[in-house]
């Protein structure tokens with residue numbers, strides 16, 4: 488996306504956002520609450536109007552935050568994945584063999600083929616997240632957008648997902664919004680620091696200046712955030 492500006496409820500949320508994620512890249516989108524991460528993803532999907540700028544994504548798949556998805560309906564795992572194809576099948580049409588095959592292929596990719604007949608309500612949090620990933624993959628998107636995929640998951644489930652995302656990013660572009668800064672710094676190819684606009688972007692090793700993180704997260708030099716990332720402690724007033 489280039490020069491993107493977007494408003495919500497009449498208030499500016501994003502300004503002059505320039506961002507590019509290439510196939511083969513696993514990028515993290517980092518920023519404080521309200522920084523505009525979800526808005527950026529919705530803008531990338533064409534779900535909100537832009538005040539300025541352009542978005543070129545080819546096809547994009549979106550994995551929403553899990554609490555945005557209704558789990559207490561009696562659908563099976565494969566039905567939930569198939570729902571990712573509604574736009575293609577038509578709301579009241581019956582899916583054809585090719586659609587089922589696409590759903591099963593997507594379930595294979597997230598290692599849930601064995602559970603395809605299971606009601607989604609019976610799945611664990613980590614399994615549910617993988618169902619949502621399969622639902623996004625069923626359209627074979629060029630870009631996969633993940634909105635805080637680790638929330639509420641234990642460490643083993645997070646690791647399984649991280650491995651999965653790394654694998655998916657071999658062929659596609661993956662952009663993941665997350666609050667787990669240390670894990671993102673460790674696992675992602677590139678970090679994008681957002682606070683209404685892109686404050687900085689680069690490989691973890693290129694973002695060692697604590698001033699960048701302080702500006703993005705609006706924290707002081709004593710913040711635990713800097714310690715958690717093992718950044719050098721600033722000795723002089725920053726931005727003076």
Ligand SMILES: Nc1ncnc2c1ncn2[C@@H]1O[C@H](COP(=O)(O)OP(=O)(O)OP(=O)(O)O)[C@@H](O)[C@H]1O
Pocket residue numbers: 495496497498500518519520521522523524525526527
């Ligand atoms: N429908 C809306 N109408 C007006 N303002 C909104 C709307 N949705 C979000 N906002 C505001 O836009 C800003 C960015 O929100 P957004 O959800 O994109 O941030 P985020 O970085 O994803 O935050 P979080 O880390 O909390 O998920 C926030 O200040 C929020 O209050």
